[in-house]
Amino acid sequence: MLLSDCPIDKNCEIVSVNLSDDETLRLCELGLRIGSKLRVCQYCPFGSLLISKGTERIGISPHIAKSLVVKYI
Amino acid sequence: MSDYKLKTVSKTKTVALVGNSNVGKSTLFNTITGGNQKIVNAPGTTVTVAQGKWGSNTLIDLPGIISLIHNSIDEKAAVDVLVDKSNLLYPDLIILVADAMHISRSLYLYAQLKKLDIPIVFAISMADIAKKRGIEFDTAFISKTLEAPAILLDARDKKSVKSLEEKVSALLENQSNSDEKEIKKVSDNQKVNPVSFAKLHFEDNIKWVSSVEKKLSISDYDKLTFSDRLDKVLLNKIIGPFVFLGLLFLVFQLSTFASFPIIDFIDNQVRDFVISGYDNLFGTGLIQAFIENTVIETVFTLLEFVPPMLFIFISLAILEGCGYLSRAALVTDKLMRSIGLEGKSVIPIIIGFGCNLPAIKATRVLKTSTIRKSTAFVIPYSLCSARFSIFIVLAHAFFYETAGLIVFLLYIISVIFILGISLTIKIIRKTINKRKGIKEDAISAMIIHLPVYQLPKLSYIFKSSFSKLSNFLLGAGRVIVCVLAVLWCLQAIPVPRASLDGTSADDTFGNVKNVNNSAYGVLARGTAQIFEPAGFGDWHLSQAVISGFLAKEVVLGSLENAYSINSDEASDSDKAKDSDESATNSRDLALSKNLQNTLNLTSGGRTSLAAFSFMLFILLYIPCMATVIGIKSEFGLRQSLVSVGVSLTLAYVFSVLFYQIAVHLF
Known part of the structure; x- marks a missing residue:
């Protein structure tokens, strides 16, 4: 399931990233890597998503949300 | 310290x-x-x-x-x-x-x-x-x-x-x-x-x-927090953009309408009190006139920027301190990125429609220098309140019933220029990056780490806002006083023009009755020829353009001065002496008549086209010297010079293009 399709307030885990190597590396540095546990908090205007990763709240663009494959945990 | x-x-x-x-x-x-x-x-x-x-x-x-x-x-x-x-x-x-x-x-x-x-x-x-x-x-x-x-x-x-x-x-x-x-x-x-x-x-x-x-x-994992509950409203798909626009509208109102009464009070009451006190104390000699027109004028020019700048600094510090600015970026990011800027860029641009100078300072909310520079580059094209006051008078003088539509059209043109220039910068930046092999960081641009909402610390907000303000005032004051000194000297040097009007024989240094008979008048007449293709090649208008470089607020005043309009004459001529308001209206009327006569001559009867061309030039050329100094202090001399050069070129090219095309069409 893509993160962009994940329902609000469901805990999930990143299982794969559909981006180039450089982009995946950057995403990893920003704290989103395979195995990261997160939760969608809010769907925002113009397709952005607000997600929760531990105590962090991260706003992500629709492009990223469609590149992350997640599973429920 | x-x-x-x-x-x-x-x-x-x-x-x-x-x-x-x-x-x-x-x-x-x-x-x-x-x-x-x-x-x-x-x-x-x-x-x-x-x-x-x-x-x-x-x-x-x-x-x-x-x-x-x-x-x-x-x-x-x-x-x-x-x-x-x-x-x-x-x-x-x-x-x-x-x-x-x-x-x-x-x-x-x-x-x-x-x-x-x-x-x-x-x-x-x-x-x-x-x-x-x-x-x-x-x-x-x-x-x-x-x-x-x-x-x-x-x-x-x-x-x-x-x-x-x-x-x-x-x-x-x-x-x-x-x-x-x-x-x-x-x-x-x-x-x-x-x-x-x-x-x-x-x-x-x-x-x-x-x-x-x-x-x-x-x-x-984390439990649902107060910030999360607030975000459910402030970042809601439907409510979010309205909250953002509402807050932005509030900041805009503070920078313009809340500042107006204070600026008016400074400009009228305080200025009159100080200048009359100064005249009483020191008399009206040459040195005294020089000090009054340079040092005291600099102080009041700067004081007029204090209310809007302070309101903007405090408002932005509160929005940033409470954690909302990052959310604002998330709300508008996709839209602004399509024109090469980022979400937060919308804040200084909107502020620019109130006053360009605090808008330049407000680019500090942007963290990436390329985006900051691009945003600062387009801010001078936003139709500020000082230009608005000029357009109201000119639109009423030349377009009568459709004056409102003309001012609205100028707002639309302003937005088109902001979008067009932003897109042009985006294309240029991409081309340069492609040639140099520089990759733009698409990923971190799409991820925004949001801070927790918190109460901003007021003592810090006021201290940092006053600190930013005083830094600017001290820097800008030095430049403005120098420019005013040069302008005063140009206006004080008599250049007899007996062949034309024969009235300047008694003029001496510092006592030039008509500005047309000064070195400044010579400069204005020389510049006037440049504006002939744009339909307003007349010294009255060209000297207003030069004065407008100092501040757009002085354009109307300098036109009145050039046409030798004062409240008494105007009131006499129109039999309207009841109040200050009627005196102002009659001054506007006298100015309108003079402008119509002038543009009628320069454009061969196409006054409306020449007037719109003049307004287009006023809209597009650099807003004021304080903004140029603001750009220099934030981004360096190079960007300020490029900004001035590009805005002057665009203003001239588009006013000439408009006038020439319109003359051929109508």
Whole structure:
């Protein structure tokens, strides 16, 4: 399931990233890597998503949300 | 002067504030340095770095970085300072500012920085907010784990900063005692390749961060917080944009309509009181007139900018301090990125429709220098309230019933120019980056780490706002007084024009009755020829354009002055002496008649087209000298000159194009 399709307030885990190597590396540095546990908090205007990763709240663009494959945990 | 002093070191050392964006580096920098700071370029780049004095040492606030693998010009500049020992800003010590709520990212950065052989203090900001969420940090344990001093920090609190000062002092003292570092710095001049260095250790660093996260018991999950509940409303798909526009409208209103009565009071009551008092005390000699028209005029020119600028600084500091600005960026980011800017760019641009100068200063909310520069470049094209006041008078004089539509059309043109120029800059930037092989960081642009909502600290907000304001006033004052002195001298030098009107024989230096008979008049007449293709080649209008460079507020006044219109004459002519308002209206009427006569002559009867061409020029050329000084102080002389050059070119080209095409069509 893509993160962009994940329902609000469901805990999930990143299982794969559909981006180039450089982009995946950057995403990893920003704290989103395979195995990261997160939760969608809010769907925002113009397709952005607000997600929760531990105590962090991260706003992500629709492009990223469609590149992350997640599973429920 | 700074409130904090590093007492124990005698030699000047450089301390760098390093960290991810939005972790509180700039807040900490402002608390430490107060007004004692300046903006410098990172060596060999156009990226600006804030530099300030911290006792006998230098404190620098580097652009936010995620890792040593840089993905933007700003990040590269910051990383180069850290890895190149020959860099002028190479630090003797790093304060790594880490946000307590986003500590994992800072741990990753720390893992890279600790291999650089520069002592690090790990400063955890916003620990008070984390504590409220039940997250507590044992600094002794963290220090032991990281093998570096760790400290909990409230970047806005003096006591907290005092503790940081002690840690830094102790480390710098150890350095001074050993001198080992200094020898190393001189002899070891090599530059580490940061990208290969960081990639080489990437897997190890990630593993290390995971192990530290486990040791610190950082949870994978979090309960629903007050911030989350607030975000459900403020970032709601439907309500979110309206909340954003509402707040922006409030800031815009503060910068314009709330400022108007104060500016009016300063401009009329205070100015009259001071000038009449000055005249009574010192008389009306040549020197006195010079001082009145330069020094006193500079003070009042600057005072008129104080209310809008202060309102904007305070409003933005509150929005940033409470954590909303990052959300605003999320709301508008997709739209603004389509024209090459970013979400937060919309804030200074909207403010620009009130006053361009505070808008230029408001670009400080943007963290990327290329985006800051692009945003600052388009701000002068936003139709500010000073231009609005000119357009109201001119539109009523030439377009009668359709005056409102004409002013609205000018707003539309202003927006079109902002969008068009932003897109042009985006295309140019992409082309240059493609040629140079520079990749734009698409990923970090699409991820925004949001701070927790909190109550802004008012004492910090007022202190930092007044500090920014006083820095600007002192810098701009010097330039404005010089320009006013030159203008006054030009207007004071008599140039007899007996062949034309025969009235200037009695004029002496400082006593020129008609500005047309001064050196300034000669300059205006010379410039007038340039505007002939645009349909308004007349000295009355060209001198107003020159005066408008000083401030758009003076355009109407200088036109009245050039046509020798004063309230008494105008009132006499129109039999309207009842009130100040009727005197103003009759002045506007007299001005309208004079302008219609002038443009009728210059355009051969096409007055409306020439008037619109004149308004187009006023809209597009540089708004005022204060804005140019603002651009210079924020981005340097080069950008301010380019900005002036481009705006003058666009104003001239488009007013000529409009007039010539319109003349052929109608």
